[in-house]
Amino acid sequence: MQYPSPLQQALLIRRYKRFLADVELPDRQVITVHCPNTGSMLRCAEPGSRVWLLDSHNPKRKYRHSWEWVEVDQQHLACINTQRANQLVAEALQEDRIAELRGYQQVEKEPKVEDGRLDFLLHANGEASAYVEVKNVTLLPEHTSVGQFPDAVTERGRKHLLRLQQLCNEGHRAVLLFCVAHQGINTVTVADDIDSAYGAALREVMAAGVEVLAYQVAFDQQVPGMSLQQRLPLVV
Structure with missing residues (x-):
């Protein structure tokens, strides 16, 4: 599968309320993104990890970005979107x-x-x-x-x-x-x-x-x- 647009890198600040995560973009802007994973995400949601986001380009969405990938242990990519x-x-x-x-x-x-x-x-x-x-x-x-x-x-x-x-x-x-x-x-x-x-x-x-x-x-x-x-x- 191919994503419809390039993924955007950010740093994870925290994941909370199961479906939400705060991330810091390269320009230091902090945004809230949708987390499409209802599980524990054990070892895949460590603060400071590099993450990759998909921009829906839909201004009507409350959280227009979705979290797709995370870098685990600063070396392995994992997809958290179940x-x-x-x-x-x-x-x-x-x-x-x-x-x-x-x-x-x-x-x-x-x-x-x-x-x-x-x-x-x-x-x-x-x-x-x-x-x-x-x-x-x-x-x-x-x-x-x-x-x-x-x-x-x-x-x-x-x-x-x-x-x-x-x-x-x-x-x-x-x-x-x-x-x-x-x-x-x-x-x-x-x-x-x-x-x-x-x-x-x-x-x-x-x-x-x-x-x-x-x-x-x-x-x-x-x-x-x-x-x-x-x-x-x-x-x-």
Whole structure:
């Protein structure tokens, strides 16, 4: 995916009220921007970090800039806009770039399931063939290259796992795809110390036949844009 306009650099002052952040622009002006991330953003919202903003150029918006990227530990880019994960996966599916999910002729977004919705339903030969749920991974603990999910307790995420397991039990292909939007991560694991219930559920559904994949995001600062690239090892 490519951004519609260049990203603007700034320095993070603070993130607060979940959806807001104050940043300092290169001209020393301080503005409030929209933070499109409802999670804890653990290690991705450190004051003083370099951040990249997308200007909507819409004067009617209360906060016309959105926070997109952050530089973690002064070396790794990470995308904090959780909406981008589904966009990147959708693009990769449509371009047949996910080796394990090739051969499907149609990609349906947000298909209904019994108790809600999942992210994608892939069709082959006119029939529903594979359900895919996407999770964004940006948590990288210090002094490691092993990223973790989740970065906060997620009952909603656990329920998504149980939905996938139920679909698998009904004979459907069910896939959980970790979209790793952090340059410093080269392996993915579960954050048992943060949410042990999620970790237990993940191992349970994998044993029941749910497939779990992890793919890393590549960043292009020149375009600017991002794309889903190489598969990463998963350790659970």
